[in-house]
Amino acid sequence: MIQTGLNILSIHTANRACDVCVLSGDKVSRKTETMAKGQDVALPLIVRGVVEESGLALNDIDRVAVVTGPGSFTGLRIGLAFSRALGLTLARPVLGVNSLEASAPYPSETPVRVALAAKRRPPDRSWWVDTITNGMSSIAGPAEMDADSLTDLQTREPMVLFTDEIDTLQATLPSVPVSFAAPSVVTAALIAHMCDPADRPPNAAYTREPDAALPQTKT
Numbered sequence: 001m002i003q004t005g006l007n008i009l010s011i012h013t014a015n016r017a018c019d020v021c022v023l024s025g026d027k028v029s030r031k032t033e034t035m036a037k038g039q040d041v042a043l044p045l046i047v048r049g050v051v052e053e054s055g056l057a058l059n060d061i062d063r064v065a066v067v068t069g070p071g072s073f074t075g076l077r078i079g080l081a082f083s084r085a086l087g088l089t090l091a092r093p094v095l096g097v098n099s100l101e102a103s104a105p106y107p108s109e110t111p112v113r114v115a116l117a118a119k120r121r122p123p124d125r126s127w128w129v130d131t132i133t134n135g136m137s138s139i140a141g142p143a144e145m146d147a148d149s150l151t152d153l154q155t156r157e158p159m160v161l162f163t164d165e166i167d168t169l170q171a172t173l174p175s176v177p178v179s180f181a182a183p184s185v186v187t188a189a190l191i192a193h194m195c196d197p198a199d200r201p202p203n204a205a206y207t208r209e210p211d212a213a214l215p216q217t218k219t
Contacts, residue, residue, distance in 0.1 A: 004025060006063055007056055009047070011067070013075040014067045020050045037074075039078045064090075068203060101191060102187045104162060109133065111132070112131070112159060115127040118144050129143055161173070162180070
């Protein structure tokens, strides 16, 4: 574990969970609760519990890190809204780390590719894909790719692949080394510790419009 000089509160709600940690020095206090809904109610309580477990008070937090997606539209909005409000209340900077950056090994000066599941129902399968170097996304940022596009990318630019769907991608790309990865609040905290807050606004990393649609007005 990298020793940090700041107290970082890190929040991840961009999937079906509330994942929170406080990183202080080389100590990590963390709690994860899996839930399909109710993150808006659970998150403040989890944050309070993790901060108390760390031995700190909220006023001791120097920075807030939040995973900005791609991910669940509703969960993502809950985490972002809470983090921004907390940052304003504490007068502390809030830094955004996208889901793929938070999934890649850190630190790592060698570029790696991360592919996280997007559309999961065959044959309509896709992944959010990006190249990450030492916690930093590529200039293009996350892109949604189907199996053919990802295969073509790996053929043109071979790279170690990190994913939350090992079995599926090993079947799709049998010759590519594949390792498991998923967004980590600890990795997000480490990245937030090293970065300039001005370079990492807490903005949602949407790659497409939400699946939900507004009701249509009948004429």
